[in-house]
Amino acid sequence: xxxxxxxxxxxxxxxxxxxxxxxxxxxxxxxxxxxxxxxxxxxxxxxxxxxxxxxxxxxxxxxxxxxxxxxxxxxxxxxxxxxxxxxxxxxxxxxxxxxxxxxxxxxxxxxxxxxxxxxxxxxxxxxxxxxxxxxxxxxxxxxxxxxxxxxxxxxxxxxxxxxxxxxxxxxxxxxxxxxxxxxxxxxxxxxxxxxxxxxxxxxxxxxxxxxxxxxxxxxxxxxx
Numbered sequence: 678x679x680x681x682x683x684x685x686x687x688x689x690x691x692x693x694x695x696x697x698x699x700x701x702x703x704x705x706x707x708x709x710x711x712x713x714x715x716x717x718x719x720x721x722x723x724x725x726x727x728x729x730x731x732x733x734x735x736x737x738x739x740x741x742x743x744x745x746x747x748x749x750x751x752x753x754x755x756x757x758x759x760x761x762x763x764x765x766x767x768x769x770x771x772x773x774x775x776x777x778x779x780x781x782x783x784x785x786x787x788x789x790x791x792x793x794x795x796x797x798x799x800x801x802x803x804x805x806x807x808x809x810x811x812x813x814x815x816x817x818x819x820x821x822x823x824x825x826x827x828x829x830x831x832x833x834x835x836x837x838x839x840x841x842x843x844x845x846x847x848x849x850x851x852x853x854x855x856x857x858x859x860x861x862x863x864x865x866x867x868x869x870x871x872x873x874x875x876x877x878x879x880x881x882x883x884x885x886x887x888x889x890x891x892x893x894x895x896x897x898x899x900x901x
Contacts, residue, residue, distance in 0.1 A: 684711035685878040686838055686860040688746075690867075691717050695728050702732060704871040706739040709879025712858065714761055716746040730755055744783060749775050759783065759802065764792075769799040783838070788821035790829055797835050804833065805860065808841020809851060814862055815841065823854040830855030845877050852881060 687710040692698050702713065715732050717725045729745060733755055736743040742758035745751050749772050752760040759781025760772060767775075772782045781802040786792040793804040806825060808818035818841060829837055839856035844864045851859055861878065868874040 682711040683836070683857040684882040685709055685865075685875060686712040686714065686840075686858040687865055687875070688714045688716050688840075688860050688862045689732070690862055691719060693720065693724065695724070695731065698728060699731055699735065701866050701871050703735050703739075705865060705875040706735060706741050708872040708875040710741060710865075710875055711879070712742050712744065714744040714746055714860070715757075716862075718747075726751065726755075729757070733757060742781070744781065752780065753777055761785070761805070769796060769801055773800055785840075788819040788825060790825060790832070793829055793833055793837075797833055801835060803836040803838055803857075804829075805838040805840050807839055807860070809839055810842030810844075810847055812842040812863075823850060826851065826854035826856055845874070845881075848878065848881055 687702070687705045689698060689702060706713065713732065713736055715729050717728065720728070729751060733743050736758075744759045744761050745757050746761045747763060747766055749760045749767060753776050756777060757780070760776065761783040762769065762772060763785045764787070769782055769784060776782070782800065783803045783805060784796040784801040786796060786804045786806055788806065793806070796804050806821045806829065808815055809821060812818060826837065826839065836857040837855060838858045838860050839851040840860035843851065843859045843861050848859045859878065865871060865874055865878065
């Protein structure tokens with residue numbers, strides 16, 4: 678079963694330049710990314726599948742979970758570590774039924790604690806809140822507060838991921854408020870030095886870093 682660890686949750690930028698994508702992702706994996714999400718909304722299906730397979734090979738090399746954004750079918754076909762779902766995607770229970778045993782399901786909960794509570798009840802392995810800061814990826818996204826993270830940390834037992842406009846400068850306040858991981862695209866992959874930036878993000882978690890506490894659903898699946 679895939680193992681989630683706290684820290685830098687790298688999300689790939691959408692690009693048709695597969696060679697550059699792989700170079701940048703390997704730099705991030707080599708230097709501190711603890712999870713990788715493949716996110717491609719507009720690419721042709723064949724290119725998307727080829728990139729995902731290549732990223733899977735890299736993730737296996739560095740023993741980092743690969744999560745596929747929105748596409749449970751692709752995640753299952755390549756035996757990825759799991760899938761990440763948004764509000765318009767399939768229900769969590771349906772995703773678990775369609776995936777291979779032990780695969781993970783993460784869920785976007787935006788600025789709604791109620792969604793996160795329901796997601797955990799329905800078997801989510803982690804929940805994500807955001808966009809916490811202005812983001813070019815989702816410029817019109819809702820903006821949760823730091824108080825939401827603090828409240829969620831007291832209520833939710835599964836891992837909490839913060840996303841949206843996260844940089845080295847603002848990530849510490851999210852971690853302090855309760856984020857187990859920070860999901861980053863631009864601040865990592867647009868950096869002049871991806872390796873150095875990944876190391877800096879990872880270092881934010883170096884004090885007291887530990888594995889995510891498994892959600893009850895994760896423990897149940899792990900014992901089956």
